[in-house]
Amino acid sequence: MELRCNSRGNPPITSYAWFKNSGRGDSKVSSAQTFSFNATERAAFICEATNRLGSHKSKSICVDIKDAPKDTSASISPSDEESDDGWVELSCSSRAKPPPSFTWFKKGPQISTQVATGIFHKVQFTQGGQYFCVAANTLGSQKSSPVSVRTKGLPGLWMYIVIAILGIGLLRSTHFMIKKWIQASSSSQAH
Structure with a gap:
């Protein structure tokens, strides 16, 4: 100036x-x-x-200095993506005057979908994907680089799938054995 x-x-x-x-x-x-x-x-x-x-x-x-948003960035906490309750918190920051508003988006294969507004956004591990924020004020807007939330399965999900497959197999085997027993009983009564 x-x-x-x-x-x-x-x-x-x-x-x-x-x-x-x-x-x-x-x-x-x-x-x-x-x-x-x-x-x-x-x-x-x-x-x-x-x-x-x-x-x-x-x-x-x-x-009086006024600036469009700059240095907009998104971060994830906890940063190691390990959380006891299965949630992470995304945070957006930007330098701007007047202060910016923040909007969160989730990247999709074709388009990005708005998922929240505000500085923070909580995401469950089951809602994994890439998220970014946009900071905007009356002078302009800026998009952050995306942060990735890795999808984590429910605890023991594979165990439940294996048990279900084994259970279905056991039911079919039991059904087959009962059917053979009934057939064998019927044929022995016929003699």
């Missing part, structure tokens, strides 16, 4: 100074007519013009 101090005087202006107004008074930040700086926060500045007869300060100039 650049601020320029203009003043008329007779005799001519011999020097300029810029001051940053803080809660503890003014601090000199430049001795040039033009003051360049990286604007990262709201601040108030005062220009002072001086000639051989004296100096005069300008009114305070308030610089």
Whole structure:
């Protein structure tokens, strides 16, 4: 950002100074007519013009920084994706002014689906997939890189499947044996 101090005087202006107004008074930040700086926060500045007869300060100039979202990122907690209760929490962060709103999406094969709003989103391991957030304010929006939630089966699911297959096999074997026993009983009564 650049601020320029203009003043008329007779005799001519011999020097300029810029001051940053803080809660503890003014601090000199430049001795040039033009003051360049990286604007990262709201601040108030005062220009002072001086000639051989004296100096005069300008009114305070308030610089309010506004930015579209940047450095938007998504993270997962616990980061090792191990949780006692089967849930992980996704978190979105971004630098923006005014503060952004956050929307969560789950990536699909063709399109992404909105799944939540807000900084945080809780996901069960059974809802695995890739998730990303979008930070948006009145100046723009930015999408994070996706984070992956690995799908984990229910505890003992494979054990239940094996038991079910064995149970079905046992029922069929029992049915077959009873059928043979009935056939054998019927044929022995016929003789």
